[in-house]
Amino acid sequence: MTYEDLANKVSMSVMGLGYPVALQYVASAAQEFFEESEVWRDAKINVDLQVNQEYYDINFGENISVVQVREVYVDGALLSQISNEEYIAEISKNNSVTATNPNRCAFYGADRIRFLPVCGKKAKLTINCSLKPSLKAKTIPVDLLETYGKAIISGALRDIFLMKSKPWGDINESRLHDRKFVLGIQKARATGDKGNTKNNVMIDLNDLPMG
Known part of the structure; x- marks a missing residue:
């Protein structure tokens, strides 16, 4: 169909x-x-995060748009969601915030996740999203x-x-x-x-x- x-x-x-x-x-x-x-929900599971990676752009392809990022995990630990204003305020206090694992995240638009602190090691990222067809989708x-x-x-x-x-x-x-x-x-x-x-x-x- x-x-x-x-x-x-x-x-x-x-x-x-x-x-x-x-x-x-x-x-x-x-x-x-x-x-x-x-x-319509789907996940990106075990995405490789690199050392000091500040953000991740979610991409399900040109036919799918992200409605909402529901949950974000780094190495199996659930990250708390904060606002962009909180993220900017935190970064402005210390623009080199780095830790072994981030414990918070903020969303820039629907499809960019920004980590706080910045991930200080290679890690696995899992993102659960709700989705919709994009304007280009044919089905x-x-x-x-x-x-x-x-x-x-x-x-x-x-x-x-x-x-x-x-x-x-x-x-x-x-x-x-x-x-x-x-x-x-x-x-x-x-x-x-x-x-x-x-x-x-x-x-x-x-x-x-x-x-």
Whole structure:
């Protein structure tokens, strides 16, 4: 299953809607769904940190964006998260803060981790993240589409039916699909909070019909 499969279902649900428009709205709905639900989670495990490495840029590839860094471990020890302001204040007091292992970290944007103190030895870094498709993404992992595809379709239809100037514009249909979309996000978020993510999804969205 791909975005194209969902777009075909969307375009067949709305008379006169072109496939390219359907595909655009499916991609947008997928971004919103995973940003709001944070159910797509993955990790970078045992990344090599070098001596005196000040930061690490997370990269899952051009098709994936980081929504939130949830946990950071260095050699198995969980780092406390501090604000950038706290990080800058600490560095300004001592710009050569170095220790065997960092015990705190700050985030610069969504995908750069800065360590405090700077790692004073080679170490293993593990990062747990919640993810979403990037603007360049053409699809997402098939298990996610199979599980959450119906909710994503409802998100796309919500916005499509909001096009008041189009023949298919229908505020009531838009509201209906908005409720389905929000319900899907809420259920997915609850599932993620219980630890059932990506490869261990225990949720049934069959109560969200295609429309």
